[in-house]
Structures are given as structure tokens and as C-alpha cells.
Amino acid sequence: MIHLTRRAALAAAAAALAAPRLATAQPIGGSAERPVRIIVPYNAGGITDVISRATAAGLQAALGQPVIVENRPGANGTVGTLAAARAPADGSTITMGITDTFAINRSTFRTLPYSDENDFAPISMVTRVPFALMVGAHRRDMPDFASFVRESKKEAGKFSHASWGVGSSSHLAFEFVARNLGIEKLHVPFAAQAPGMQAVAAAQVDSMMLPVGGANSLAVDGRARILALAHPHRIDLTPNVPTLQELGVPLATGLWLALFAPARTPAPVLERLNAALREGMKHETTLSVFRQQAGQPEPSTPAELAAFAAAERAQWAKVVREADIRVEA
Template sequence: MPRITRRALFGTAAGLVLATPALAAFPDRPLRIISGYAPGGLNDIVSRAMAQALTPILGQNVVVENRAGAAGAVGATAAARATPDGHTLWMGIVDTQAIIPTAYRNVQYDPDKDFAPISLVAHFPFGIVVGPSQPGIKDFDQLIAAAKAAPGKFSFASWGIASTSHLAMERVLRAKGVEMLHVPFTSQAPGMQAIMASQVDCMALPAGGAETMIRDGRTRCLAVIAPEQLELIPGVPTVREKGIDLASGLWKAIYAPAKTPPEILAKINAAVRQAMQAPSFIEVVRQQGAKPQPSTPQELAELGRTERAAWGEVVKATGAYVT
């Protein structure tokens, strides 16, 4: 049995005493959640709902800072370089944590080394919408038939090259032998606006955004890339019902910069899990076709590794590399 000296014992006790005030003081000022996308899109909506729910729990204002660019890589880099004291959080998504590191040649952050995982937030299924530029297309089969008859004439939007929006749509089109022009935007909201303005024909985007777009009747959701039909958009078939074995969506999760003290990470994890039980947060997520899915940091870390390997294969197959 190892010998415990008085110096070691009192050294450990002193460390605990010193650590306690630091933890008790956290947070001692407002916090920020960095979102890698422009205001108005799903990441912004969920980030603001989380900030609102966290504010009374942590006893400090929590604000959202939008840092759009490079399909989320600009915001991820800023979050990775933030002071690791718990006052900066990062709303990461599958794009930033799993796809960009495999698709971009000059990534300025490492998803494993530069971030401390806190908790998964939710998985958001995708819907495929067609806009007013194609008023005659009423269902998924008509879209595929029209696109096959005119290769390259149709276009689809995404929130960036090698984003989930881009790659999910590419997988659908490739499965049907269809070619379309890809038009990337900096985030979800500009892509949706381009659809409504008839600048682009269609887009794969989270179901909540699809449901919002179809309310005026000019935009239609033709299919959902989900395991089953969604209550949020009733009656819309899955792509599996159309012969494509695919279920794809967008997961979001909370991270902190690496080297954030473990005791602070634990406190944030508890606060985030509590925030996801807030009725206001649950309702926001429900409106996007999903449910809150809290996790442990270990579960989130494993999800990132698994998804990075899976999406890396898609990037390789499609050649969607970014220099």
C-alpha cells in the first residue's frame, strides 16, 4: 500500500481549498454561446433558446455571438481559441465537429484537441423543399423526373460546400442518378431566402425550416430524410419510401474550449441538462421536429468520432473537398 505523507495530504487539501472558491465564483460575469452561422437559421434559434434557459440557472446573462463563415469553421476557430474559463461555450454541429475536419484542407482547429465536450442537444431531421421557381413540381417523383430530363438545369442550395445540407442532398441525387447545380451559402437562412426569391430551386434543410417555408403554399416539402414520417410535416413521405436507403439529419451539441477546468465543465453540463428540461426550450426544439437529447461528455466525444468516420466516407465518395 503506498505511503501517504503529511506533505501530500496537506497539499491535496490545500488544492481543494484553492479550487473551491474558483468553482464557487463561476460564473462571475455574463457568458456567451458562439454560433458559427448567421442569425435566423436553426443554429441561431437553438443557441438563443439555450441561452435563455441557461440564464436563470447560472445566474448570469447568457448571450449568443454569431460568427458566420466557411460553413461554420470561422466560429469554431474563434471558440477553440477562447479563454478556457467556462464563460465561452460553442454550439457545435455535425458539420463543424465531424465533416469540416475531413473535408477542409486547412482547418484551423482540431475537434478533439481544441474542444471539451459537454452535452449533445438534439438530432434534427432534414426535409427537401422546392420553391416557387418550380410551381409545377408537386412531389418528389416529379422533381427527380424533371431534373433527369434537364441535367444541370435545376439547382439546390446549402449552407456551405461539404455541409450536411450539401452532402445529404448529393446522396439523394446520386441515388437517383440526377445532376443539379450546387449553390452554397454562408448559412441556412440565406439559402432559404434564395429559395423563396426563386434564385435557387430546392434545398435539403432541417424539418423546422422546411415547415416554416411551406406555410405560404408557394414552397413545398417533397420528402423527409428521416427514418419515418414526421408529425411536424404530416403526410410527407420519407426518401426510403421513394427507394433511397438514407436517413440524415443535423445534430447539435454544446462544447467549451479545451483546458476548461473539469469542475467547471461538470457545472456547465448539469446546467445544460437542466436547461433542456425548460418548457420553453423543449417547445423550440419540438417546433424543429426534434426532442432534447442530453448526454454525458463521453457519449458526445464518441458520437463525434463515429460521425467523423462516417461522413469522411461521404466526402471521399463525392469529392467535396475544400482547399
């Protein structure tokens, strides 16, 4: 499991107390003592939680008021995202939206209880992290990608892969690889990233497509092997891992993370949150965690995030149609 260490959290808190507040006439939510909540619609330990806590450290330092993370998991992010949509539109509650909750779910769920476009106001992009294909250390017969392809084909319908839910980005990314290579696989969905990782590490499931930082944490401990990276080029975190494109699979994908507020949040509040995020992304705790996850700060304007999310919705709708995946809500 990946996490923000206690030492890092304490250092972030100390830095927040020492840092000057971003100039403003009005604290977020009307009181400097009132915490800003970032709703994370997934369990603790996964990439969304980790990036959110790192982002909160920087935001707290920039705003000069408490910023807390609240995990509200369930139904591939819909439970927490709906809670964020229904929160007061004063900036005191925001959410960390990801590819799944703000691009994919609208296509996979027959009935989605929120509108990713109409119920939210974009604040800023946060970061993007590439996906990696990993197998558990128990699959000694799969030391590299070529053996993965060969051996998985021998186990038609039995070779298992984990994801953090039916129709999730993790599921769809592996589905693309399997279809491209002609692999018949057994999908084992979990409620979040961390349980899926743990299942692979415990030899209960064979493989998983997930953010590279999580995969690398298991690889470093010898509990898994990273076979390929779903990225346009190799990265410093895993310099010896080839890309899927190098291996003949035309896939470059990952997870994007961005902050959204409830719709009708006043423009001055969105502007202040955007400015605070830009300042907070310079925070050493934030930068350190991003680097561990192979991510870089990518602040944007609200308009840029809105345009990006719209393009992502269209792109993933096509992928979902081709994979014919639906989730009954």
C-alpha cells in the first residue's frame, strides 16, 4: 500500500503553520478556523488518496487554514462524488476528480446519480500518472512481457487480473491490452486500488494494470514485477521498464487527477482555490509525493480543465462502447 508517511504529514503541518497566508479578504468557507474538505471517493492507500493528501499539504500551507481529506468510497467513486456535488457551494468542500469519476462513469453506469459536467465547477488539473502492467512475484514463469503473453494465452479464461472496479480505468486499460494480444482473462474487480494490489502481492490474483507508483512499491519489495509501462516513453522511476508501444501494443494511458467544486461556487472562490493550488504545488511534501508516483504538478485554469474533461469524456465513451462494458447501479 502506498501512503503519505507520518513524518511527511507532520512536516507538512509544521510548514503550513509557518507559511504566509495567500492574500485574501475572506477565508474559504467564511472562517479561517473552518477546514476545507477534499472528498476522495476511494479508500485510503490508493493513488487518489495519496495524491489528495499531498495536495492538501500544499493547499493548507497556501491558504493558512486546515485542509483535510475525507474518504467516501463506494460504487467506483460515485458515492463520494455525489456527496461532493451536494455539498455547500462555498469552496469548503471540494473533490479530487479522476478519469473514472469525471470521464468514464457516465458511459459505464446506466444510471449515474450525478452529472460530472453540470453538478461541478472545475478548479484546476492537479497531475497525471502513467499506468503500468504488473504481475505478482508468484508468476515466476513471466519474467518479461513476451513470457507474459505466451503463458497467459495458455491459461485461457483462467489467467486473472485485478482492477478497482468493473468499468474502471484500471479495468479498461487491461481490457485493451488483452484484446490487442488475444488473451482470454478472468477479471477480479476490487473496491479500490490497494486491495487489488494486496491480492496480487499475496498471489491471489496474477496481474493488474495500475498507476506506476503503486506497482513500483511492490516491485521494490520483490512482491511483483513491472513488465511494461502504458506511457509514450520510459520514465525515471522505472528506467528499465519498456513501454507497451515499444512492445507492439499501441496504448499510452494513465490516471488524471483534478480538483472540482460544487456547481454554483462563486467565481472569486474558485479563483482563490486555483491560486492556492498553484502556490501549494511548490510545497516540498507535495512535490516529493508526486515524484514518487511519477507525476508532475500540472495546474490549469478552470476553462482548460473543463475543455480537457470534455475531450476525455468523448474519448472514453468510444472505448466503453467498443468494450461493451456496463455497470448496473
